[in-house]
Amino acid sequence: MTSLMKVGELAKQTKLSIRTLHYYDEIGLLSPSHRNEIGHRLYSDQDIIRLQQIMSLRQLGFSLKEVHECLESPDFSLPNVINLHRARLQEQVTLSHALLDRLNAIATDLETTQSVAVENLIEVMEAITMSEQYFTPEQQAVLEERFRQEETDWTDLLSKAQTEMSKGTDLNSHAVRSLAKQWLWSMKSLIGGDAKIYESMMRMYQQAGPEAASWGTMDSATFDYILKAVSFLFLAEHTNLRIDTAKIFTPETEQVIRLGKDAIRQIKFGVFGTEGMLLGLLAEGTSPAAKVLTAAGGSFETARQSILQILSDTASSEGNHVDSQAPQQPAEQGMSEPTELPFAPRAKLVIELALEQAQQFGQSHIAPEHLLLAILQEGGGVATHVLRERFGLDLAHLEQQLRSVMSR
Incomplete structure (x- = not known):
């Protein structure tokens, strides 16, 4: 039996770094059997044999995880190692054939066109x-x-x-x-x-x-x-960045937002998304956008009940239609309602789109019509789900009707 070997001596003989040997110890792949009185690693003959096995498997292309599984397996044997290596080589052959096919295709393209x-x-x-x-x-x-x-x-x-x-x-x-x-x-x-x-x-x-x-x-x-x-x-x-509505909304749109927030507070939901915008448009009732919605069969109470059902169904888990990424739990009876409702991420996007719509019409402020156009354009919120699924509306046709009214 040879004397115990220090980590530096083992690193020098095997051409491995001391850092690598320390790492093998940390992950439980090769832990020295002994340590001296001050804690230095000392490797026995059996440790060195295990290291030789590790190095051989690594040369065959095995990952450290695969090496560990091989050495810890009671079925570990040379035939198993060879079969594993054969399987890996077969994968590489398959990849090489695939690469060769691509090269052949490119070569054909180069022969037939000079613009590549x-x-x-x-x-x-x-x-x-x-x-x-x-x-x-x-x-x-x-x-x-x-x-x-x-x-x-x-x-x-x-x-x-x-x-x-x-x-x-x-x-x-x-x-x-x-x-x-x-x-x-x-x-x-x-x-x-x-x-x-x-x-x-x-x-x-x-x-x-x-x-x-x-x-x-x-x-x-x-x-x-x-x-x-x-x-x-x-x-x-x-982040709950405040939107300065006075700078971008017309008075009619500010009224739509106020009415929508009132409706959302009444159903005790803690964030303002496109569902609140839809309720606000229907509650306001006098704008061209509201009249188009009403003429198409939309009503405030039906929309409110539909939205309440959707939010109730998704309040305890992340739903497919709720505009906020983390739906807020409805407030319990007796709890104070929030004085200010934050805009949901999708609502902020709709406002950005609405401002673009206003600018396309040569206006600097968002009217209710621009808000509804943006809701329809974004197309993924609770509002469009209600219009499409609960009221059975064709959103593209609804947009055409709205644009027709706006062009008069």
Whole structure:
């Protein structure tokens, strides 16, 4: 039996760093059997044999987690290791064949057209090859299919982001906020709720950068710009910033908002979303927007009952239609009602869209008609759910009727 070996001596003989050996100890992969009186690690013959096994498995391409599973398994044997390595090599062969097919397709394109940017193709191929280091063949196939379906929208998003970035557009502007929302939805669509794909994508981004993580379509500057836009969007939507309604609303619209907030307080809900806007429009009753809603079959009481039912159904859990991202519990009997209702994130977006509508009509203030147009344009809130599902209205036809009235 040889004498116990200190960590520095073992590192020197194996060409591993002391830091690596310490890390193996921390994760329970290789813990020394002994320590001296001052706590220094001392490795026995059996420890060194285990380290040799670890190094061999690592050379075969096994991850540290797989190495640990192999060594801790009672069925661990050389044939098992060989079969595992064969399976891994087969995966690599499959990936190589897929890459060869792509190269063959590109070669054919280059033979038939001279307009292809070869440098761009090489960058894309490098990104694809790198992505295959992080994703399984099944994940790769899923991502490629999703990316193919969203490619036009993704290209449009990048083009708009680069345009706004070159113009120096304010990150808090509606144009950049819209880009941030579009990017978030694109990423959600790409990941599809798959935690494994998300983890692989984040690992790829952290280790290889945004160029690889976006399959060669996005440079670092554009990626940083979009991330900043998303950060500003998050802050805007999750802080109760007061909206100076006197500067952007007509007196009629201020009345709509007041009546809507009164209605929301009566049903004891703690946030003002598009459902409050709809109730306010119907309660006000005299504006062209209100008359169009009434003529189409909308009524305040029916809308109120429908909204109360939706909010009651979703108050204890995150619903599909509630405008706030974290629905507020209805106030209990006897509790004081809030003096000021915060605008829900979707309501803030509708106000931004309404201001755009007003400007398109050459006006500087939001009228009730602009507010209703924005609700219909946004299309995802409680208000449009009530109009479509509870009143059975065709939203596109309703918008046409409203624009017809506004053009008179």
